[in-house]
Amino acid sequence: MPVPSVDVVDETFLAVPPAVVATEFAVPSRWPLLWPDLDLQVMADRGVEGIRWTVRGALVGSMEVWLEPVLDGTVLHYYLRADPQGPDGAPRPAPPRRAAAEAMRRRLAAKAIAFACKDRLEAGREPGEPPG
Structure with a gap:
């Protein structure tokens, strides 16, 4: 199976339970607010362990949020493996420069989503305090 042209992996620790x-x-x-150019269909809803989706729209492939309990919180793992959608709706691998630019854009967007969750869910918690 070929490697998709957009392959993003990210991890962020949140000091709250999964x-x-x-x-x-x-x-x-909420999904269109987080990923406005993607149409998500649940492939596997694992409850407190996360969700895996099939992706259509600007990209075609799969995306996953996996929630791993670690210490007194959660590591939010994010995976996106996809190719741009061609005119016929099928995935079309992007040329290397375009793929790299799209992967960087998606990586920055994933980190922004994770940090927004972190800010919202850890609000009022002082560093070093246990999760609320």
């Missing part, structure tokens, strides 16, 4: 982080991704009406 069940709290899971609520951030559990509501389908």
Whole structure:
């Protein structure tokens, strides 16, 4: 199986339990706010362990949020493996420079989503304090 032209992996630690982080991704009406150019269909809903989607729209492939309990919080793992959508709706691998630019754009967007969750869910928690 060929490697997709957009292959993004990200991890962010949040000092809150996985069940709290899971609520951030559990509501389908929020997905277009987080990924406005992607149409997501649930492939596997693993509850407090995360969600895996098939992706269509600007990209065609798969995306996953995996929530791993670590210490007193959660590591939010994010994976996106996709290719740009061609005119016929099928995935079309991007040329290397375009693929690299798209992967960087998606990587920055993933980190922005993770940090927004972190800010919202850890609000009021002082560094070193246990999760609320």
